[in-house]
Each structure stands twice: as structure tokens, then as C-alpha cells.
Amino acid sequence: MPSPQLLEEYSQFFRLLSEPARLQLLCHLKQGPLDVASLIEATGFSQSHISRQLGQLQRAGLVRCEREGTRTIWQADGVLVDELCALVQTRLKQRLQAQLEQLQVT
Amino acid sequence: MPSPQLLEEYSQFFRLLSEPARLQLLCHLKQGPLDVASLIEATGFSQSHISRQLGQLQRAGLVRCEREGTRTIWQADGVLVDELCALVQTRLKQRLQAQLEQLQVT
């Protein structure tokens, strides 16, 4: 059994990925570095919201930024999220497959 | 870019793991099948709460149950959560390592 502290850390991490808005930001940044204006354009969220979400992702080490004058250029940091999503995708596929077979048997 | 629907599915899945209570249940069940009384004993949560959380995990295919008279025996289903946690753990370690080096440099 993992310690309660570790469970807490895990859950906090997964919580970051439990919001479509944040996943969306991560996916956009995965394509390449972007400034905040582009993210606003791409997602339709308010500047304040995006700023906060990026802050959270940054604290978790999932994104990183570099200042360029007053603008800030953000980019995804690491491939962890890709790997996690790949695993989940595999699972989702399996489940759909299973449901499909279930239907065909019936 | 994944479709919004897919992002939604991912986030819903990760949301399941974003709660220490649910992770805790998963971890206990990973050790082997347990009945609800044992889970109450082990976690200290109320029966109703455990019932609900197990329901969510079951719908996602993360746990599975078999009736044994009036009792219900639950067990973890699949290794996905282990794999996800292993990935996250690696990341956590890396980050702590980095912080450590940062401190030593300073």
C-alpha cells in the first residue's frame, strides 16, 4: 500500500488532467510553443483562466515558459501526458471493443 | 489535436483517479479481493460512500464484483492504474531529484 501522502500526490496529479480545459491547453502546446494570445484564440477561454491553468500545469512541471518581452511563450515539458493518454486510450478501445462483442453476441 | 469528445473521456477517466478515497480503494483491492466490510474497516469511510465510489470505478471497468450471498466481493480489474501510477511516480521522482540538485547547487 502506498502511503497516504503518496496517494495524495498521485490524486493531485491526476486531478490536473481531470479537466478538459487543461488537457486542451496541454494538447495545443504539444504541437509547439505558443503565446497566450494564441491559446486564447484557440480555446476561447479568458486570459485570466488560461493564466491560472498554465500556472498549475507549470507547478506540476508539465509546461514551461520563457519570457519574450512582455509576452510569454509556453511549451509542453516532457512526454508524460502523452504516455498517460496512450495508456488510457488503449483501455478505452478495449472497453468499446468488449461492448461491441457483447452486442454481437446478443 | 484529439477531438473534444476524446478529451472529455480522458478527463473523466483521470477524474476517477483524482480522489484519494478512490485511489485508496483501488490500492486495497489490488492486494486481493475484499468484501465491503473490510474496505470500511480499512478506510474508515461510510458504507454508502464506499458503495458509490465502487460503483463509479466499476462503470469505468477498474473494479469488478461478484455476489456471494448478500455480501459482495470486489477486486481490481486490470493493471492500467498500476501502470499510470508507475509513470507518475517516475515523474515525481525526477522532479524531486531536480529540486534536490537545485538546492545543492545553490
Added chain:
DNA sequence: TCCCTGTATGACAATACGCGCATTATGCCT
């Protein structure tokens, strides 16, 4: 059949979180 044990569900309080608006802080340019 009635009771007794164990599970699921309805109602509710407390809390956390998403999201935007308005404001403030920060850095560049003239």
C-alpha cells in the same frame, strides 16, 4: 413468512472548483 444482514439510493450540508470581470503588477517603448 418474518427477520436479519448487507448493499444501493435519496436528501442534504459542506466544500472545492471552474470561469469571468475587474484590477493590479510587470516590462517595453518613446
Added chain:
DNA sequence: AGGCATAATGCGCGTATTGTCATACAGGGA
């Protein structure tokens, strides 16, 4: 220094979620 663009923060509202208590439901044994 003053003004302008951009990013961060305070605040508030609405909604979703956690967790409990009380209650309804199901299955086995006398």
C-alpha cells in the same frame, strides 16, 4: 517618467463533488 501591452491576482457566482445519515431494497435462514 508616462503610456501601452501583456500577464497575474482578488473577488464573486454558479455548479459539481465529497461525504454522511436515513431509508429503501434484496437475499438467506429460522
